[in-house]
Amino acid sequence: MSEAATIYQTLGEKKIQELVKAFYKEVANTPDLRRHYPEDLSPAEERLFLFLVQVFGGPSTYSEKRGHPRLRMRHLKWPIDTGMRDFWMNCMWKALDQTVMEIHTRDALKEYFTNAANHMINQ
Secondary structure: OOOOOOHHHHHHHHHHHHHHHHHHHHHHOOHHHHOOOOOOOHHHHHHHHHHHHHHOOOOOHHHHHHOOOOHHHHHOOOOOOHHHHHHHHHHHHHHHHHOOOOHHHHHHHHHHHHHHHHHHOOO
8 A cells, every 4th residue: 555545545445345344244243342232233334344445545524424433432331441452453453464554554454453453442
């Protein structure tokens, strides 16, 4: 990935959607994380997809539909400790492993997700 290219430009929406779908398949198979989601995961999947598209340089549909992301504030209602962060990150790493992309893009995503997950810790 060149420095000038955004992750959105490099991956495109189809690949971001693939990543999100793989992530939620992992969430569904991780009981300690799954219990924090409603039975139907599709609304959460759609929100994450729109959020990632926006944060990685694509259209701002997420903000148009939901307002400012306020990521930490939106997650305060759930107790997130290092263990919960690790469950989430493990699901995302498995999803990244299932999604074909350039190593530089994968590294950039891992850095972003690590920082975001650490920022969500509230316990």
